Amino acid sequence: xxxxAATIIAFAGRRIDAPDATTxxxxxxxxxxxxEQIEALFxxxxxxxxxxxAACGADLIALRVAQDLGIxxxxxxxxxxxxxxxxxVMDRPGTQ
Numbered sequence: 228x229x230x231x232a233a234t235i236i237a238f239a240g241r242r243i244d245a246p247d248a249t250t251x252x253x254x255x256x257x258x259x260x261x262x263e264q265i266e267a268l269f270x271x272x273x274x275x276x277x278x279x280x281a282a283c284g285a286d287l288i289a290l291r292v293a294q295d296l297g298i299x300x301x302x303x304x305x306x307x308x309x310x311x312x313x314x315x316v317m318d319r320p321g322t323q
Contacts, residue, residue: 233275233276234272234273234274234275234276235274235275235276235277235278236269236272236274236276236277236278236279236289237278237279238277238278238279238285238286238289239279239280239286240279240282240284240285240286240288240289241253241284241285242282242283242284242285242286242315242319243255243258243283243284243319243320244319245318245319245320246320253284253285255320258288261285261288262288262291262292265285265288265289265292266292266295266296269289269292269293269296269298270296274293274296274298275298275299276298276299276300276301277289277290277293277298277299277300277301278300278301278303279300279302279303280302280303280304280305280311280315281302281304281311281315281316282311282315282316283315283316283317283318283319284319287316290302
């Protein structure tokens with residue numbers, strides 16, 4: 228039996244801008260555009276595994292795209308899940 232080629236993406240995305248951000252980098256209004264771009268990339272590269280954290284922003288979008296496309300994924304957090312959730316997810320808009 229031959230080995231299947233695997234396309235693995237290690238993803239590190241930008242978080243959604245904080246409500247008081249003075250320089251816009253990833254406004255909440257761009258979520259749909261970013262989702263389309265991530266989905267197009269995953270399809271083009273025939274991704275079959277995603278590795279990322281789960282911060283509010285591009286990471287969560289990539290994880291949702293992976294789920295929708297049936298792509299296997301692994302979440303790696305830099306510290307305890309509860310601390311990560313408070314400092315990297317719940318502190319940004321669009322998470323409630």
